[in-house]
Amino acid sequence: MVDYSELKKKFKAKKPVSRSAKTKAAVKAIAREYEMKKADLGLGAPTFRRGPLFYGLIIVLLVVLGALIIPGITSGSLTMGKKRIERNDLMARKAMNSLSVALGRYKFHVGDYPTTEEGLAVLAYRKPEELRKIRRAHKGWDGPYVDHIVNDPWGRPYVYETRPEGGHPILYSKGPDGRAGTLDDVLPDQLSFEQAFRDTSWTNHWAPAELRGYVVAPDEATRKRVEASMKKYD
Numbered sequence: 001m002v003d004y005s006e007l008k009k010k011f012k013a014k015k016p017v018s019r020s021a022k023t024k025a026a027v028k029a030i031a032r033e034y035e036m037k038k039a040d041l042g043l044g045a046p047t048f049r050r051g052p053l054f055y056g057l058i059i060v061l062l063v064v065l066g067a068l069i070i071p072g073i074t075s076g077s078l079t080m081g082k083k084r085i086e087r088n089d090l091m092a093r094k095a096m097n098s099l100s101v102a103l104g105r106y107k108f109h110v111g112d113y114p115t116t117e118e119g120l121a122v123l124a125y126r127k128p129e130e131l132r133k134i135r136r137a138h139k140g141w142d143g144p145y146v147d148h149i150v151n152d153p154w155g156r157p158y159v160y161e162t163r164p165e166g167g168h169p170i171l172y173s174k175g176p177d178g179r180a181g182t183l184d185d186v187l188p189d190q191l192s193f194e195q196a197f198r199d200t201s202w203t204n205h206w207a208p209a210e211l212r213g214y215v216v217a218p219d220e221a222t223r224k225r226v227e228a229s230m231k232k233y234d
Contacts, residue, residue, distance in 0.1 A: 032110040073099060088153035089186060092173045095152065096188035099123070102145035104196035113169045116161045120149045140187045154178065154184075 102123045107113050114122045125144035126134055135141050151157055152173040159180065161170040168190055175184035196202065 088176065089184075091153045092175070092186040093188075095150075095158070096171065096173065096186055097192045098146065099158065100168075100188040100190075100192040101195050103169065103171070104193045105145050105202070106141070106143070107193075108196045108200075109142045110138050111140060114160075114161055120146075120158065120160050124148050 054214055099120060103113055103120075106123055114120070121142075122134070122138065123143060123145040125147055134143075149158075154173075154176055156178060157172055159170065159172050159174065163169060171181075171188055173186040174180050175182065175186055
């Protein structure tokens with residue numbers, strides 16, 4: 001009789017696999033196949049190890065962000081500077097128009113613009129003890145036409161000169177660069193010199209003899225009556 005005991009010890013019989021174990025194994029196999037398919041389609045989240053490559057990518061990212069942020073900060077500061085320059089330019093333009101209107105009113109009363117030597121100072125407020133002197137020197141003067149004369153927003157005097165050929169005087173600011181004849185010079189609107197003559201509602205005074213063509217009147221009927229009465233003086 002053959003003894004199989006030694007063979008049985010050497011080749012042990014496999015334990016029967018339960019149905020639940022088979023189900024679990026099948027689920028695991030399906031899960032593995034799903035992960036493989038997802039990896040093939042590129043749907044799996046990549047994993048990075050914090051090695052030299054990882055820190056190299058961080059450095060590159062910081063450099064790119066810096067290149068994007070720094071120009072924005074610089075342009076912001078330039079924008080602030082531009083706004084500051086525009087504000088000064090606006091102030092200079094307002095001053096130009098105010099001075100040109102004041103010069104027009106001075107001419108309305110006196111008959112001509114101040115000379116170059118007199119400058120813009122003759123428009124300004126005068127102390128009571130100076131009024132008689134200036135009215136004697138400038139017949140018809142009825143100022144002040146401005147409170148006081150100040151420098152332009154860049155701290156420089158406004159340029160004022162009369163023209164030998166007559167007409168509107170030269171009046172301007174040299175602008176931020178402080179040089180005459182450059183593109184940033186600030187000039188007044190030439191029509192503002194004539195504003196005192198186009199609209200005489202600012203004064204109730206009669207015009208001097210050389211300006212009798214401009215009649216201040218509350219209505220058209222009064223204007224015609226005054227013009228008719230003034231013809232005998234022409």
